[in-house]
Amino acid sequence: MSSMSPTPHARPGRRASVHFALTSHGFGHMTRALALARALAERRSDLELIVSTEIPEERIARELSGIRFRYRKTGYEPGAAQRSCFETDIDATRAAYRRFFESYDERLREEVRFLEETRPIAVVADIPALPIRAAAETSLPAIGVSNFTWDWILEPMVDGTDDAWIVERLASDYRSGTIYYRLPLGASTAPFPRLEAAPLVGRRARLPRERTREILDLSDRPTRPVALVCPGGWSAEGWGRIRVEDPGEFAFILVGDLPIDVDAPAIRLPHRLPEGVTFPDLVAASDVVLTKPGYGIASECILNRTPCAGIERRGFREAPDLVLGLRAAGPSSEITLDDFFAGRWRESLEQAIEDATPWAPVPDDGAGELAASIARILELD
Numbered sequence: 600m601s602s603m604s605p606t607p608h609a610r611p612g613r614r615a616s617v618h619f620a621l622t623s624h625g626f627g628h629m630t631r632a633l634a635l636a637r638a639l640a641e642r643r644s645d646l647e648l649i650v651s652t653e654i655p656e657e658r659i660a661r662e663l664s665g666i667r668f669r670y671r672k673t674g675y676e677p678g679a680a681q682r683s684c685f686e687t688d689i690d691a692t693r694a695a696y697r698r699f700f701e702s703y704d705e706r707l708r709e710e711v712r713f714l715e716e717t718r719p720i721a722v723v724a725d726i727p728a729l730p731i732r733a734a735a736e737t738s739l740p741a742i743g744v745s746n747f748t749w750d751w752i753l754e755p756m757v758d759g760t761d762d763a764w765i766v767e768r769l770a771s772d773y774r775s776g777t778i779y780y781r782l783p784l785g786a787s788t789a790p791f792p793r794l795e796a797a798p799l800v801g802r803r804a805r806l807p808r809e810r811t812r813e814i815l816d817l818s819d820r821p822t823r824p825v826a827l828v829c830p831g832g833w834s835a836e837g838w839g840r841i842r843v844e845d846p847g848e849f850a851f852i853l854v855g856d857l858p859i860d861v862d863a864p865a866i867r868l869p870h871r872l873p874e875g876v877t878f879p880d881l882v883a884a885s886d887v888v889l890t891k892p893g894y895g896i897a898s899e900c901i902l903n904r905t906p907c908a909g910i911e912r913r914g915f916r917e918a919p920d921l922v923l924g925l926r927a928a929g930p931s932s933e934i935t936l937d938d939f940f941a942g943r944w945r946e947s948l949e950q951a952i953e954d955a956t957p958w959a960p961v962p963d964d965g966a967g968e969l970a971a972s973i974a975r976i977l978e979l980d
Contacts, residue, residue, distance in 0.1 A: 615979065616647035616669075618719040620730035623653035624678030627895025628745070631782070631800040631966075632725040633662040635744060638970035640666045643979050649717060651730070671713070675727030676749055676769075679756075679915070683838075684831030684891055685936055687914035693762045696753070700768060703729070711736050721977050728772035735775035742973060743776055744797065746785025746894050747917050755916060778976065780969060784894055784924035785917055795972070798965035801898030804883035806876065811884035814873050815866055817850065823864065826948050827885035829854040829896065830910060830939070843942040847949065852881060861942075879903055887951045889934070889944060892921040904958055906930035906951035910939050928961075930954035 619636050622628050629652070640646050640663075648668035650659050656670040677695035680688040699706075710733035714722070722734035726745035734741035750769035757763050770790040773779070779791035783799050804811070817825060826849045838858055846863040853859055856869045872878065882888055882896075883903040890896045892909040894917075900907040907925050911933065912918040925931040931954060934947035962968055974980050 614645055614647060615643070616649055616717065616719045617977075618649045618651065618714065618717065618722045618730070620675065620722060620724045620727055621650065621652035621654065622676065622678060622725065622727050623674060624676075625893055625895065626654075626658075627893050627898070628725045629654050629658065630662060630802055630895050631898070632723070632744065633659065634800055634802065634966040635723070635969055635973075636668075637663060637666055638964075638966040639973065639979070642970055642974055646979070649719060651713075669717075675729055678749070679752060685910065685912050687756075689756045689914065692753070692756055693760070693765070696765045697762065700765070703768075707733060707736070714739060721973075723973070724776075728769045731776040732772040734777075740778075740976065741776040742976070743773065743779040743789065743791055744782065744969070745779075745789075746782040746920075748773055748779075748786070748789045748791075750790060751786045751788070752916050780972070782894070784897055784921050786920065797972075798962040798968050799898055799901065800965040800969060801895070801902045802877070802879040803899075803902050804877070804880045806880045806883075808884050811876060811880045814876055815852065815884070817866070817884070823848055823850040824886040824948075824952060825850050825852060825884065826908075826944075827852045827854065827881055827888045827890075827905075828857070828859070829881075829888065829890050830857070831891045831893070839940070841940055841942050843944055845943075845945050847945045849945070849948060852885065854878075854881070859942075887948050889939075889948060892918060892925060894921065897921050897925055900925070900931075901928045901959075902961055904929065906932075906954060908932045908934055908944075908947045908951040910934055911936040926956065927959060929958040930956050 619632055621632050636648050650668055651671040651673050653674040677699050680691035680695055682688045714733055714737045721740040722730050723742045724730045726743055726748055731741045750766045754766050757765055773790040776791045778793045779789045780795055780797035782797050828851055840858045843861040846861050850864040851861055853865055853867045879899050882899045882905050885905055887906045888900055889908045891912050909922055930951055932947045932950035
């Protein structure tokens with residue numbers, strides 16, 4: 600990745616801080632952005648991180664363990680309203696953005712005041728548009744990092760309607776930014792004045808596969824393939840019960856409070872992971888993951904070399920790109936929403952494991968590579 604050379608901002612004698620403005624819609628945004636934040640902080644020991652988001656501080660602290668940061672609870676864009684973790688609600692999304700822009704000017708003034716008071720050397724956004732505009736208003740570098748921008752997500756929802764102006768308002772804010780680092784598994788375009796391809800950024804397992812299986816009491820079942828089932832979030836509100844009547848030889852790890860009955864060995868993790876176990880540890884300890892494809896889980900499957908059976912997502916514009924990315928990166932399969940809710944899982948799970956697609960090469964440290972490029976831009980080294 601090449602670098603830019605704006606006016607230096609990290610002057611000697613001044614304690615530098617970087618403001619991370621994070622969307623609250625999807626933990627994949629959080630995990631990759633905080634992996635980048637950690638990598639930046641590890642390059643420069645006196646760097647202070649400021650994290651603005653509605654994601655609970657406890658989750659931020661867990662990802663940034665051992666790293667100094669300031670937390671600010673604030674929300675940005677409405678994101679895509681959902682009927683469920685598998686389906687968007689287009690009318691509700693459009694209505695939410697109309698309400699958002701009614702208070703936009705006040706929100707922007709508050710964000711500008713915050714930047715003027717805290718005086719960071721840059722804003723890194725994943726990927727709310729308003730903080731990009733606020734950075735431009737205060738003459739700060741504004742760096743976008745994502746696999747999509749919200750104008751791209753909303754475009755098909757408002758095209759041909761009276762709400763088409765929403766996309767232009769968001770795009771205008773993005774155009775005021777400095778540079779956009781385009782992560783894999785998403786859109787190839789963005790309104791920023793400059794785009795650069797970024798490496799895959801995600802989380803790898805910390806524990807050896809067998810150690811995680813030992814903690815989960817799976818080590819005595821070496822011949823059974825293990826399927827990690829994590830459809831999305833920890834709740835299945837509004838679902839009916841799912842009966843998996845033909846699980847084959849699979850054992851299951853069910854993550855979340857899921858109304859799933861399965862005639863096979865199953866470990867349920869409804870609210871909290873075992874002490875010392877991270878979610879990527881679960882991915883790496885499994886033989887296949889059954890999930891809705893989002894950037895976070897897709898990147899973790901790729902980085903930990905675990906096949907993915909992707910559940911159909913309706914109305915999510917990024918879903919086809921994620922599916923294509925998974926197909927290109929390694930073994931995978933798809934399962935329809937109807938088959939998922941009917942418990943017809945076995946065929947898709949077996950297809951993912953048996954898929955002969957070779958694993959594509961991935962960077963050893965995508966977050967570190969991206970942090971090095973941003974450090975050059977900000978002249979932090």
